[in-house]
Amino acid sequence: MLKRARALGIRIGQGEPGPLNAITDVPGVRVGHAAAWADFDDGRRARTGVTVIEPRPGLARRRPCFAGVHVLNGNGDATGLEWLREAGVLSTPIALTNTHSVGVVRDALIASEREAVAGEPQLYWTMPVVLETFDGLLNDINGFHVTAEHARAAQKAASGGLPAEGSVGGGSGMICHEFKGGIGTASRRLPAEAGGWTVGALVQANHGKRGSLMVEGYPVGRQLSCMEIPSPFETGRLPQPGMGSIVAVLATDAPLLPDQCRRLAQRAGIGIARTGGGTEDSSGDIFVAFATGNQGLPMTDYAGKGALTCAVEMVNADHLSPLFEAAAEAVEEAIVNALLAAGDLTGNHGHAAHGLKAERLLSALRESGWRPR
Numbered sequence: 001m002l003k004r005a006r007a008l009g010i011r012i013g014q015g016e017p018g019p020l021n022a023i024t025d026v027p028g029v030r031v032g033h034a035a036a037w038a039d040f041d042d043g044r045r046a047r048t049g050v051t052v053i054e055p056r057p058g059l060a061r062r063r064p065c066f067a068g069v070h071v072l073n074g075n076g077d078a079t080g081l082e083w084l085r086e087a088g089v090l091s092t093p094i095a096l097t098n099t100h101s102v103g104v105v106r107d108a109l110i111a112s113e114r115e116a117v118a119g120e121p122q123l124y125w126t127m128p129v130v131l132e133t134f135d136g137l138l139n140d141i142n143g144f145h146v147t148a149e150h151a152r153a154a155q156k157a158a159s160g161g162l163p164a165e166g167s168v169g170g171g172s173g174m175i176c177h178e179f180k181g182g183i184g185t186a187s188r189r190l191p192a193e194a195g196g197w198t199v200g201a202l203v204q205a206n207h208g209k210r211g212s213l214m215v216e217g218y219p220v221g222r223q224l225s226c227m228e229i230p231s232p233f234e235t236g237r238l239p240q241p242g243m244g245s246i247v248a249v250l251a252t253d254a255p256l257l258p259d260q261c262r263r264l265a266q267r268a269g270i271g272i273a274r275t276g277g278g279t280e281d282s283s284g285d286i287f288v289a290f291a292t293g294n295q296g297l298p299m300t301d302y303a304g305k306g307a308l309t310c311a312v313e314m315v316n317a318d319h320l321s322p323l324f325e326a327a328a329e330a331v332e333e334a335i336v337n338a339l340l341a342a343g344d345l346t347g348n349h350g351h352a353a354h355g356l357k358a359e360r361l362l363s364a365l366r367e368s369g370w371r372p373r
Helices: 081-087 099-116 148-157 220-226 258-266 268-274 321-342 358-367
Strands: 030-039 045-054 065-074 094-098 129-133 182-189 198-208 242-252 284-291
Touching (some): 065 258, 094 148, 099 148, 182 321, 242 321
């Protein structure tokens, strides 16, 4: 059985995780995956899929939440972010997929929601949030293998348990620090005196160079680079190691306002930096954070029937720092969990990425001077 960081004695940061150590520790948050895998006679292989994060149970437009966006490096794309920035409200699921499947996933989420509100009298519109990273080495990305059915399947599979990690859903064909990457998740729960809130993170990790990888502050990439583990970039098909992106979704049950959500999203970059990433021009590093602590926010339907005002709560700025720290730690650990879970994968035209085995990581940590805490 593949192990997660904590099961190996790796304790990232000072905070304590929630029961699942996952984004689903935030009450109501659900995650679902769907894989689009196929082999063809001409050597092409589809190794891709969709991951969907639902911020609350039920239709998101009926129970919107405050949200914010931060872009560390913009060599990537997404849908729905301009309105999210403008309004500060998330009223759709968030989906993760590959670069060339953003459109079909977006359209599928719109169609699914239209079916759910069929018969309602108001004029309907929605702008779903769909994030992407590029899986074109391991996946036949120009084969357009992700379909509307995959997006629907990921939504249908969404649940509140521990999400699968590694080579699943949107993370199926991703590469991280020249190892097999993909989906990873983690959480931190604040002590009662700091509010008792939970911050959860889910990443689609497809970034970084092997030599720069750090775990718990130790430069393990230096040792791992000396081991005879082939890099997927040795094929010469892509110009250089480190090409790719990472997208991160942060969730919390703290009552944050939109700009506080934006500031929380910003801290994802710290977790990425602590693992040795975040410095590549070719990387699209886009982060979304949403907060479910305020209930009863009005729907935006322009029907003019909602209340003139509504009451909201906010965390005093003097008490935001523990949430920021939790966000950075959760993202950092989520990346390590993605690496440990992914395993080996042979993809399109025989291109392969090797998983970061637990024993190799522990060996590299010990060589760097690490001891379990």
